Amino acid sequence: MPLLEVRDLAVAFPTARGTFRAVDGVEMVVEAGEVLCVVGESGSGKSVSMLAAMGLIGWPGRVSAGTLRFDGTDLLTLPPRRRRRLVGRDMAMIFQEPMSSLNPCYPVGWQVGEALRVHHAVPRAEVRGRVVELLGKVGIPAPATRLGAFPHQMSGGMNQRVMIAMAISCNPRLLIADEPTTALDVTIQKQILDLLLGLQRERGMGLVLITHDMGVVAETAQRVQVMYAGQMVEEAPTAELFAAPRHPYTAALLEALPERALGRRRLPTIPGVVPGIADRPGGCLFNPRCRFATPRCLAEVPKLAGPAGRRARCHYPLDAAGRPTGGHPDAAA
Amino acid sequence: MIRFLLRRVALILPTFIGVTLLSFMLIRLVPGDPIEIRFGERGISAERLAELRHEAGFDRPLWRQFVAYEAQVAQGDLGTSVVTHDSVWGEFITLFPATIELSVCAILFAIAIGLPLGVIAAVRRGSVFDYGLMGLSVTGASMPIFWWGLMMILVFSVALGWTPVSGRISDAVYVVPWSGFMLIDAWYSDDAGAVRSALSHLILPTIVLGTIPLATIARMTRSSMLEVLGEDYIRTARAKGLGTLRVVVVHALRNALIPVVTVIGLQVGTLLGGAILTETVFSWPGVGHWLIESIQRRDYPVLQGGTLLVATLVMLVNLGVDLAYGFLNPRIRR
Numbered sequence: 331m332p333l334l335e336v337r338d339l340a341v342a343f344p345t346a347r348g349t350f351r352a353v354d355g356v357e358m359v360v361e362a363g364e365v366l367c368v369v370g371e372s373g374s375g376k377s378v379s380m381l382a383a384m385g386l387i388g389w390p391g392r393v394s395a396g397t398l399r400f401d402g403t404d405l406l407t408l409p410p411r412r413r414r415r416l417v418g419r420d421m422a423m424i425f426q427e428p429m430s431s432l433n434p435c436y437p438v439g440w441q442v443g444e445a446l447r448v449h450h451a452v453p454r455a456e457v458r459g460r461v462v463e464l465l466g467k468v469g470i471p472a473p474a475t476r477l478g479a480f481p482h483q484m485s486g487g488m489n490q491r492v493m494i495a496m497a498i499s500c501n502p503r504l505l506i507a508d509e510p511t512t513a514l515d516v517t518i519q520k521q522i523l524d525l526l527l528g529l530q531r532e533r534g535m536g537l538v539l540i541t542h543d544m545g546v547v548a549e550t551a552q553r554v555q556v557m558y559a560g561q562m563v564e565e566a567p568t569a570e571l572f573a574a575p576r577h578p579y580t581a582a583l584l585e586a587l588p589e590r591a592l593g594r595r596r597l598p599t600i601p602g603v604v605p606g607i608a609d610r611p612g613g614c615l616f617n618p619r620c621r622f623a624t625p626r627c628l629a630e631v632p633k634l635a636g637p638a639g640r641r642a643r644c645h646y647p648l649d650a651a652g653r654p655t656g657g658h659p660d661a662a663a
Numbered sequence: 664m665i666r667f668l669l670r671r672v673a674l675i676l677p678t679f680i681g682v683t684l685l686s687f688m689l690i691r692l693v694p695g696d697p698i699e700i701r702f703g704e705r706g707i708s709a710e711r712l713a714e715l716r717h718e719a720g721f722d723r724p725l726w727r728q729f730v731a732y733e734a735q736v737a738q739g740d741l742g743t744s745v746v747t748h749d750s751v752w753g754e755f756i757t758l759f760p761a762t763i764e765l766s767v768c769a770i771l772f773a774i775a776i777g778l779p780l781g782v783i784a785a786v787r788r789g790s791v792f793d794y795g796l797m798g799l800s801v802t803g804a805s806m807p808i809f810w811w812g813l814m815m816i817l818v819f820s821v822a823l824g825w826t827p828v829s830g831r832i833s834d835a836v837y838v839v840p841w842s843g844f845m846l847i848d849a850w851y852s853d854d855a856g857a858v859r860s861a862l863s864h865l866i867l868p869t870i871v872l873g874t875i876p877l878a879t880i881a882r883m884t885r886s887s888m889l890e891v892l893g894e895d896y897i898r899t900a901r902a903k904g905l906g907t908l909r910v911v912v913v914h915a916l917r918n919a920l921i922p923v924v925t926v927i928g929l930q931v932g933t934l935l936g937g938a939i940l941t942e943t944v945f946s947w948p949g950v951g952h953w954l955i956e957s958i959q960r961r962d963y964p965v966l967q968g969g970t971l972l973v974a975t976l977v978m979l980v981n982l983g984v985d986l987a988y989g990f991l992n993p994r995i996r997r
């Protein structure tokens with residue numbers, strides 16, 4: 331049984347110009363103990379889809395899904411009270427901005443201990459000791475002296491360590507890390523990533539790592555999902571994705587990697603931006619930026635197709651040589 | 664924090680001089696001095712009037728009168744009333760508890776109702792409750808106290824007969840004035856009806872004086888809460904699986920209170936201004952009532968001394984607010 335199973339997830343926000351579907355048709359299966367990376371440009375709906383899985387989309391956002399299960403429990407029909415017993419205990423999440431994600435009014439020790447107390451994870455008398463242990467575990471020096479420190483008295487990297495300690499405090503089976511290193515100095519990024527992966531291996535947690543860094547993906551994940559404009563456009567085992575991307579968007583992302591552009595004078599980029607509320611095209615959402623777009627792409631919405639675990643949302647998925655298939659005019663020529 | 668406090672304390676002296684100068688000049692702009700007001704109608708001779716003025720020192724140049732007054736105040740002497748010949752400080756101390764009692768009840772009333780209303784409006788933003796409350800609070804914050812007090816008296820005292828019209832306690836009850844706070848004194852008196860009588864006298868003035876702060880606090884709480892509820896750390900709190908109540912009260916309210924406390928503190932100045940009007944409408948024997956009378960009698964020492972004491976009070980409260988701010992917000996604590 332998969333740890334997390336999401337099918338047909340959609341999140342809509344009402345706006346002045348009508349409903350905006352920030353996430354539409356996201357599918358995700360996370361097995362216990364595996365690392366899954368989710369990549370995509372900013373605004374492609376990575377955070378929103380994961381927040382939806384955690385039940386953290388607040389008013390006025392609306393979440394709908396065909397399937398949303400955690401360890402076999404249907405989260406869609408679970409009463410909010412019961413669902414909150416899972417969130418923060420069995421499934422935890424850390425965020426992009428460590429500085430603003432901690433409450434400025436409370437000492438970090440208290441904040442780390444809060445989930446332990448609320449979920450009755452350890453007897454009350456042992457909370458303090460457990461917090462010290464957790465802070466030590468995430469690499470905070472002299473943890474016992476840091477219990478009373480406030481978030482503003484610590485660096486971003488230290489705060490992210492506190493966030494991690496908080497997330498793993500109740501031994502979650504699934505940890506969702508939403509761009510945990512994006513806001514940090516480059517020198518700290520690697521440390522935090524290694525810390526997360528070390529904890530994941532040690533505890534056998536499922537880890538969903540959101541990133542827009544393909545380099546991180548290559549080093550960490552067993553499987554990858556690529557998101558674009560609120561949709562999952564491709565999923566693949568990491569090695570296969572790097573070797574032979576199926577979706578033109580994935581291919582473009584990979585081409586933009588510096589290490590793949592050796593010998594070229596300029597780094598290739600993907601022209602344009604992710605369509606936002608106002609400028610979603612008809613048909614395939616990637617068609618304005620796709621170099622293979624045909625009239626069919628402008629008219630017809632592509633479905634996820636291909637073998638399980640290796641699907642792509644494209645009418646003309648690329649072959650191993652990077653050529654469009656499926657009757658694309660270029661291929662015929 | 665220490666340096667911050669010292670800076671605040673250093674501001675007190677100029678404020679004192681400014682306040683006395685203002686009240687000193689303004690009351691002298693009103694035609695007629697205390698001597699004239701007291702004896703003018705009895706038709707005493709011009710020579711006798713001049714003599715009395717000379718005795719009181721009102722014939723000296725204004726600046727000399729002012730310097731003399733400041734020197735006297737600097738020695739801790741606020742002088743005596745030219746009407747009653749009692750010391751200004753003594754009168755103030757006797758009347759002040761009545762004003763505190765009314766103001767404290769009004770601000771407690773405003774906080775007790777305004778804070779929860781603001782929180783609920785923020786949590787249920789965009790609902791009928793939210794819109795209704797915000798509409799009412801605009802009305803409440805601009806309520807003219809005189810009119811509002813008279814309306815309340817007309818409805819609850821005159822038409823319905825539920826509450827007394829004026830004063831602090833019924834004439835039929837005798838309470839030993841021990842603390843000066845009627846509720847406390849009534850509590851310790853033997854008379855069982857005393858507390859009820861004191862409460863029934865207090866309720867309308869409390870509501871009237873509390874209305875403006877209530878509306879202001881509700882609105883400020885709402886907007887502050889709205890901002891805080893959108894913060895990342897609220898999402899973190901919910902990601903721990905905390906219930907809505909705990910998220911709102913423990914994580915959001917504590918942060919949202921920081922600006923609200925400042926607003927509550929700033930309300931104290933407004934509140935004392937409002938107390939003057941409320942005390943007049945309800946014949947509440949407090950400092951406000953006393954100051955209004957001192958203007959009518961051109962009782963210079965009372966007006967100047969009373970104003971100075973009230974200003975001191977506002978400054979002290981603002982200082983207290985700054986301290987509370989530092990307590991609530993660890994980022995400015997040192």
Ligand SMILES: Nc1ncnc2c1ncn2[C@@H]1O[C@H](COP(=O)(O)OP(=O)(O)O)[C@@H](O)[C@H]1O
Nearest residue numbers: 343352370371372373374375376377378379606
């Ligand atoms: N509360 C919200 N209301 C309206 N739109 C939102 C809200 N949260 C996110 N969005 C929109 O949803 C889209 C996806 O956002 P997000 O998931 O944060 O992207 P990312 O992949 O960078 O994490 C963006 O276009 C963003 O503007």
Ligand SMILES: [Mg+2]
Nearest residue numbers: 376377508509
């Ligand atoms: Mg994001």
